[in-house]
Amino acid sequence: MSQKEPAAKKPNTSSLDRPALWGLTLIFFALAAIFFFLPTGNSIPIPDPASVSPKDIDPSPRFTPLSDPPKAMVNGFERTCMDCHVSIDSQPHSTDLHQHANIELQHGINTRCVTCHDSKNRNLLATLDNKTFTYAQSSQLCSQCHGPVYRQWERGIHGKTLGYWDAKLGKSEKLTCTQCHDPHHPRFDAIKPLPGPNTLRMGDQETGDSQDHGDHKRNPLLLPPHSKTTDSHLPAHESKH
Amino acid sequence: MNQNTEKNSSACSSGGCGEPPTRRSFLRTSAVAAGGLAAAMAALKPLMELESDDLPTVEKFLQKHYKEMDGDEMQSALARISNEVEKRFDQRPDIRDIKPMDGVEFVYALNLTRCIGCRKCVHACVAENNQSRSPEIQYIRVLEMPRGTTNIEKGNHHYDRPTVPSDDHFYMPVQCHQCASPPCVKVCPVEATWQEPDGITVIDYDWCIGCRYCEAACPYWARRFNFTKPKLPKKDLNPKMSYLSNRPRPKGVVEKCTFCLHLTREGKMPACLEVCPTGARKFGNVLDPNSEVSQILKNNRVFVLKEEVGTLPRFFYYFDERYPASDDAKADKSA
Numbered sequence: 126m127s128q129k130e131p132a133a134k135k136p137n138t139s140s141l142d143r144p145a146l147w148g149l150t151l152i153f154f155a156l157a158a159i160f161f162f163l164p165t166g167n168s169i170p171i172p173d174p175a176s177v178s179p180k181d182i183d184p185s186p187r188f189t190p191l192s193d194p195p196k197a198m199v200n201g202f203e204r205t206c207m208d209c210h211v212s213i214d215s216q217p218h219s220t221d222l223h224q225h226a227n228i229e230l231q232h233g234i235n236t237r238c239v240t241c242h243d244s245k246n247r248n249l250l251a252t253l254d255n256k257t258f259t260y261a262q263s264s265q266l267c268s269q270c271h272g273p274v275y276r277q278w279e280r281g282i283h284g285k286t287l288g289y290w291d292a293k294l295g296k297s298e299k300l301t302c303t304q305c306h307d308p309h310h311p312r313f314d315a316i317k318p319l320p321g322p323n324t325l326r327m328g329d330q331e332t333g334d335s336q337d338h339g340d341h342k343r344n345p346l347l348l349p350p351h352s353k354t355t356d357s358h359l360p361a362h363e364s365k366h
Numbered sequence: 367m368n369q370n371t372e373k374n375s376s377a378c379s380s381g382g383c384g385e386p387p388t389r390r391s392f393l394r395t396s397a398v399a400a401g402g403l404a405a406a407m408a409a410l411k412p413l414m415e416l417e418s419d420d421l422p423t424v425e426k427f428l429q430k431h432y433k434e435m436d437g438d439e440m441q442s443a444l445a446r447i448s449n450e451v452e453k454r455f456d457q458r459p460d461i462r463d464i465k466p467m468d469g470v471e472f473v474y475a476l477n478l479t480r481c482i483g484c485r486k487c488v489h490a491c492v493a494e495n496n497q498s499r500s501p502e503i504q505y506i507r508v509l510e511m512p513r514g515t516t517n518i519e520k521g522n523h524h525y526d527r528p529t530v531p532s533d534d535h536f537y538m539p540v541q542c543h544q545c546a547s548p549p550c551v552k553v554c555p556v557e558a559t560w561q562e563p564d565g566i567t568v569i570d571y572d573w574c575i576g577c578r579y580c581e582a583a584c585p586y587w588a589r590r591f592n593f594t595k596p597k598l599p600k601k602d603l604n605p606k607m608s609y610l611s612n613r614p615r616p617k618g619v620v621e622k623c624t625f626c627l628h629l630t631r632e633g634k635m636p637a638c639l640e641v642c643p644t645g646a647r648k649f650g651n652v653l654d655p656n657s658e659v660s661q662i663l664k665n666n667r668v669f670v671l672k673e674e675v676g677t678l679p680r681f682f683y684y685f686d687e688r689y690p691a692s693d694d695a696k697a698d699k700s701a
Contacts, residue, residue, distance in 0.1 A: 157403045158407070182493060282665070285645030286648075287640060290633060290649055295633050316482070316529060317528060318529075
């Protein structure tokens, strides 16, 4: 606007009388109110955590140990092992089971029941040098082959101890072998892991096995093959240790 | 036309004092003023979302640091917290201030041969310690490590396989190591975190200002920050609480694993140990020569993470050995 020299003396109007300034003030405050009250819409959506059922985190032992001697309900009566086996002429070295067919024996190189079960008295367990143990002493039976692990278990280095760590305040409960390991199938099965940390906010990322690094939709960071979240692109000689 | 309202030589107007305002200078100044005012209002926007229990009561505002509170002040603080929890969760909590035991220093040992990476410890901890579920805070981070290294920078935090364990990896859970020389304690500007005599590093949630220096200082990524108000469903509340460990935290404070001190200071095992299905975790008092952890430290080859930074962690990792030294006939088996 041209700088007209302010020769024309206008009467001094104060700011309060000028309608344009009022209008501008209104616009300012309207803008402020808009920013204050309207949702900004830039919040990062927080995904709900994947639910974990209480039985996934149940601390009680995997198995309840059998009674000594073990009892089962057969036709409405409670029977011990010898109630049947005293009269059954079972072939001790047979692997062809007609009863107990639900037991799948997968215990290393053991393929015979009599490796652990006494062939003469089924209420007892027996070692390979014919020493017998009751079912309450079953951990000692395991030690005939698993000596080093048994010594570590005695010290608490192997296995699980529940209860109290402070003996003065309560009892500690060291779990026996069969409370964690099924004696017929002692190796732990692979299980599905529970959900991990929910800290990736950038959509579906590449984790685990499946890889596709060229696709932006599946890997917004386009992580290179040797990043720490993906490693199955390692050359073959590196991944075999 | 000669009523150009910006021309007023007797007052400071757009364009600076003493200079007649031009249209350009007016527009520039008012754009700046509008932008500034809008930004200020946008910054004040969180006041819209303020809830009544976000504002502290006078009593909470004037509450002293944990170490300075005497018995009565602690009791009134616990009563205040009980009321807050009852209002929020409809449940009266059993909250106490549990002091450390004498002659006890906690140590945690973890058997890496046995960890299968199932993450049950992670979620048992979440269930025990009243953490925010959305966003979910997890104190324990299980790393999937490639075989051949114990460098935790190479671990995968986000593994999600159909089944674990994977044959090419081993699994290393990491949580607060309650270091004997903790860097987090050194950097806290307000001394809201400190190490107690039994070795546990604790946080006074009412004193923490949320600056997150401790989170930056920790070499093991052990600390978690509440960026938003923690959302904890009422049914998931664990009512057995202690002041320093698992009471519900407010927004804007740091939290971390406390070795479940509300359990362990009464002789029980921490939640992560109880749920581990393979028994990989070992916990106890290292000052007791008969405890499991003392035996492990004496007989096994244990190592710590990031030993070179000198934090002296209380968390020891070990692998099962085929012929461990403990089986040597000449080994020291005395208690």
